[in-house]
Amino acid sequence: MNYRDTLAYIYSYTNYERKGLPKYTMTNYDLARIETLLARLGNPHREFKSLLIAGTKGKGSTAAFCESMIRAAGYRTGLYTSPHLHTFRERIQIGGQPISEADVVHLIQELRPHLEEIPGLTAFEVITATAFHAFAEANVELAVLEVGLGGRLDATNVSNPVVAVITSISYDHTQLLGDTLSLIAREKAGIIRPGALVISAPQVPEAMTMIEAVCEGRHAELIVVGEDEYRWQPGRATMRGQSFDLLGERYRIPLLGRHQLANAITAWAALDGLEERAGLSVPLSARREGLGNTYWPGRLEILGHKPYVVVDSAHNGDSANKLRRAFHDFFPGHRVILVFGASADHPFDDALGELLPVADQTFITRSRHPRAAAPEVLNQTVAGLGYQASIAPDVPRALDAALESAASNDLVCCTGSIFTVADAREAWCQRNGLPLPAIDPEL
Secondary structure, three states, X not given: OOHHHHHHHHHOOEOHHHHOOOOOOOOOOOHHHHHHHHHHOOOHHHOOEEEEEEOOOOHHHHHHHHHHHHHHOOOOEEEEOOOOOOOHHHHEEEOOEEOOHHHHHHHHHHHHHHHOOOOOOEHHHHHXXXXXXXXXXXXXXXXXXXOOOOOOOOHHHHOOOOEEEEOOOOOOOHHHHOXXXXXXXXXXXXXXXXXXXXXEOOOOHHHHHHHHHHHXXXXXXXXXXXXXXXXXXXXXXXXXXXXXXXXXXXXXXXXXXHHHHHHHHHHHHHHHHHHHHHOOOOOHHHHHHHHHOOOOOOOXXXXXXXXXXXXXXXXXXXXXXXXXXXXXXXXXOOOEEEEXXXXXXXXXXXXXXXXHHHOOEEEEOOOOOOOEOOHHHXXXXXXXXXXXXXXXXXXXXXXXXXXXXXXXXXXXXXXXXXXXXXXXXXXXXXXXXXXXXXOOOOO
């Protein structure tokens, strides 16, 4: 098999990312399947230490901060995240680099005889096992693992993390995880082991109460960033990054938005936990270097100037509110032109409710992803909220229309889903003759 054939084979397994998510039950998300597969592979997930990160928003950024700091300390790292922006290979990174196409082919060839003897496997379970196998083969010392959905029944939860991290919890996938923050938090807290060390980002009271209850019931140690010893002060913020003060020192991160400061401090606390529980040493110099070099595209990322062109994967009300605050912080007084496309199963009405009041003009569109909501459906929500929008059939044409309407001092923001962001980044490169990111072949 070549790389394209290998991707097609992976996606031939039940793929909830593309077809939509079923009811969140032990039957549909059965950890016994991946446990059986990993046992046949020699339990590769036990060959390295791991850090497991759950949450609604911020878990990918927090994972990226953690991996970058640990790698700067000289350790051989693995990073497993989902979904990807442009290429499947982004999901499995070793030493800060996506695995190669040849690696993907090789890994699946090794797994395939076992995959075909275990009925009911999902694509995400196959990908997770592939990541664990890749990390073991590469002699990774520590892997940072981002939970895909929820926590309790997620395939990554077969790992035995040294530290469990829970980032900001808000409303998302309510049809699966529950329609209250307490229920959603209970699912996220499913990654907590008895006696574990748990690092939590700041949470709303309803979510925090549940996390505290789970930790108490499992005799786990809980550290809450911003409430315990991890208090920070924001520093100067520019369009190239922002700084913060912690423990008498100043540090810089390249990611924008106040919420990224909480993610960075949460990552810092997780590393303290690794030092305490696993004996890893990540000195201040490595933390400074790792934070400053963290690369996590598509999150309040500025692509262009005159007009400003920004992409951000704000797909629910909470993340859209943070994006709205960023408009005020970084682009005060600028006219906002919104390009919005969302996944059909995300709470896009909440996101639109946050963003439409600050948008001077709105273009509704859809990404190439199969789960993308139809523009007509999104436009009904726009109208129901009392606003008007123009419809474009795809993201490149929506971006073109927005740029044609923009003056040099305006802000064009493409948001709504990570898939909209991916399409916008690719369209921007094509429009400006820039090198395209690595993009997977069409299947």
